[in-house]
Amino acid sequence: MAAKKPAKKKKSANKQPAKPAKKKKAPTAKKKPTAKNKRTAKNKPTAKNKRKPTGTAATSAAITAAIKKTLKKTNKKKPASVKPKGRTFASVEDLAAAWNEDGRAYHSELSTRLTKAYEEGVEVDLDLKDPRTRDMGDQVMRAIVERRGRGARELFDPAYNPLMGWIEKNDRDLSFVAILGPDELLVHRGAPWQRDGIAFHLRGDTATPLEDVFGIHRSRNRDHLVLARAAGLEIRDARAGLAGSPITTIAWPSLEILRPPGISDTAEWERPEGRLSVEQIEISDDGMRVIVTCYRQGILLASRHPGEPLWTLVWPDARPPYRFDDTEPDDVPRPGDMLHGAISRDGTRLAFGSQDRGHFLAEVGAGGAPSWYATVGHLSEYPHYACFSGDGRHVALNSCHFYNGATVAFDWEGNRGVDLYTYEQHPQAPLIDGGLRVYAACWLDKPVLDAIIHREAQSPGAFCLAGSGILRICTPSGALATAQGFGSSAGAIDFCPESRRLAISAYSGFVHLYDPYEDELPGRVDGYRSRREVSRWILWEHLPDGPIRW
Numbered sequence: 001m002a003a004k005k006p007a008k009k010k011k012s013a014n015k016q017p018a019k020p021a022k023k024k025k026a027p028t029a030k031k032k033p034t035a036k037n038k039r040t041a042k043n044k045p046t047a048k049n050k051r052k053p054t055g056t057a058a059t060s061a062a063i064t065a066a067i068k069k070t071l072k073k074t075n076k077k078k079p080a081s082v083k084p085k086g087r088t089f090a091s092v093e094d095l096a097a098a099w100n101e102d103g104r105a106y107h108s109e110l111s112t113r114l115t116k117a118y119e120e121g122v123e124v125d126l127d128l129k130d131p132r133t134r135d136m137g138d139q140v141m142r143a144i145v146e147r148r149g150r151g152a153r154e155l156f157d158p159a160y161n162p163l164m165g166w167i168e169k170n171d172r173d174l175s176f177v178a179i180l181g182p183d184e185l186l187v188h189r190g191a192p193w194q195r196d197g198i199a200f201h202l203r204g205d206t207a208t209p210l211e212d213v214f215g216i217h218r219s220r221n222r223d224h225l226v227l228a229r230a231a232g233l234e235i236r237d238a239r240a241g242l243a244g245s246p247i248t249t250i251a252w253p254s255l256e257i258l259r260p261p262g263i264s265d266t267a268e269w270e271r272p273e274g275r276l277s278v279e280q281i282e283i284s285d286d287g288m289r290v291i292v293t294c295y296r297q298g299i300l301l302a303s304r305h306p307g308e309p310l311w312t313l314v315w316p317d318a319r320p321p322y323r324f325d326d327t328e329p330d331d332v333p334r335p336g337d338m339l340h341g342a343i344s345r346d347g348t349r350l351a352f353g354s355q356d357r358g359h360f361l362a363e364v365g366a367g368g369a370p371s372w373y374a375t376v377g378h379l380s381e382y383p384h385y386a387c388f389s390g391d392g393r394h395v396a397l398n399s400c401h402f403y404n405g406a407t408v409a410f411d412w413e414g415n416r417g418v419d420l421y422t423y424e425q426h427p428q429a430p431l432i433d434g435g436l437r438v439y440a441a442c443w444l445d446k447p448v449l450d451a452i453i454h455r456e457a458q459s460p461g462a463f464c465l466a467g468s469g470i471l472r473i474c475t476p477s478g479a480l481a482t483a484q485g486f487g488s489s490a491g492a493i494d495f496c497p498e499s500r501r502l503a504i505s506a507y508s509g510f511v512h513l514y515d516p517y518e519d520e521l522p523g524r525v526d527g528y529r530s531r532r533e534v535s536r537w538i539l540w541e542h543l544p545d546g547p548i549r550w
Helices: 055-074 092-120 134-146 161-167 446-453
Strands: 174-181 184-189 198-203 206-210 215-218 224-229 232-237 248-251 278-283 289-294 298-303 311-315 340-343 349-353 359-364 370-376 382-388 394-401 404-411 431-433 440-445 461-466 468-474 480-496 501-506 510-519 531-538
Touching: 092 134, 092 480, 134 161, 174 198, 174 215, 174 501, 174 510, 184 215, 184 510, 215 278, 224 278, 232 289, 278 340, 289 340, 289 349, 311 349, 349 382, 359 394, 370 404, 382 440, 394 461, 404 461, 431 468, 440 446, 440 480, 440 501, 446 461, 446 468, 446 480, 446 510, 461 480, 480 510
Parallel strands: 174 480, 340 382
Antiparallel strands: 174 184, 184 198, 198 206, 215 224, 224 232, 232 248, 278 289, 289 298, 298 311, 340 349, 349 359, 359 370, 382 394, 394 404, 404 431, 440 461, 461 468, 468 480, 480 501, 501 510, 510 531
């Protein structure tokens, strides 16, 4: 599949884009599964080995099927209509009143239908269109730009589709985001392969550019902040923010480290040029281990533990069980696309993979070398993303095909050594979402789940899955807590229980800042049990005076 810029057309909290496009990669030809890169003949779904979903997964699948059936009926091509003339308004206040009235009516009706679909599992007509035009959106954006965002939230409800004229000019991913406080963020604009990307420190209404930062992550206990800089991984006291000196810097390794272990001395391996293209970072709660995913280069593990290697190549690996059974001694495994890596909070468990293979799980012992724990087959075409639960027991593993996908939750306990077949459902890794291609995910603690359902939750928390314009919150058993739209493909995500904030950066150029403990105000977004967006940053390069807070 050729990797392309994601389409920017908004989908509802149940719709998935059908256009074959991919967000975060430079154009490339995608490797299709072959006899060489499939695990066994059993991987192929057949009448014998293809299992039907059961329990909560069956309910979710039924809802998804009902929605798809509805869309098939309602999304038929309609006769071309005459383009309406632009509306004029006597004042900004009149524009805001019409904008908010039309938008709230649209979102309220769509949310009512979505709620019926999710709670009752019935077919609903989702063929609704936002009545606000691009011309109207252009007037709103000009008013916001003129005010530099001051008072924008009080005047205008945020939107997506009517702003497409502005969004389509954006060609930058927002690849990293970290919450420093209730109204303070770090965000990076630019893809891993783009050397002219830039980071911003967003605080209040001020956006301050940061030099030499191309990767950002804050530990889940909120103690440590790690920044990818030219010199290496800079680890800081997160509560001190950017003030003062870093705790330490782990210098980048030589690119010779990317030579896959297990290949023969005569194998033809080419050392990459340039620097590491950092795509994803995660740091353990103690700040001692960091997993670094590098775009089309490999997955690395950095360690500050005495006696452990400073850097270890996690992927690719030519040794069993990571190599294909029919691999020749001189074959060199390639890193592949869709590299993904995650580390548990205690730094002892890893989940990783690429589009060419399955999802792998490994343990990190006292010596610092990862040892294979299990292999989990994928339900959709390409392994794509991994995320640990707060206690490290469950791992959400997403695979995708175009904009759609499937996410399973592997249970670590008692499953050492399992090798689960691809394209089959397994009790060790039940399906928890059957629709999203997940671009970013995090774990939300139980108090958030309690706030969403307005009662005591049975689950210790839930996975927050951000896909192509759709956010879903699902427990490890597959129970759905929330589904809501946010526009474009997600770039990164962060949750901070201390500041009670959830941040999602997106390819649209927006950074959405939510209070996940609060219900959204009526009519502000399409969704089911939607979380409240408290502010939104606009980081388009084409804004005349830089980023704006909405």
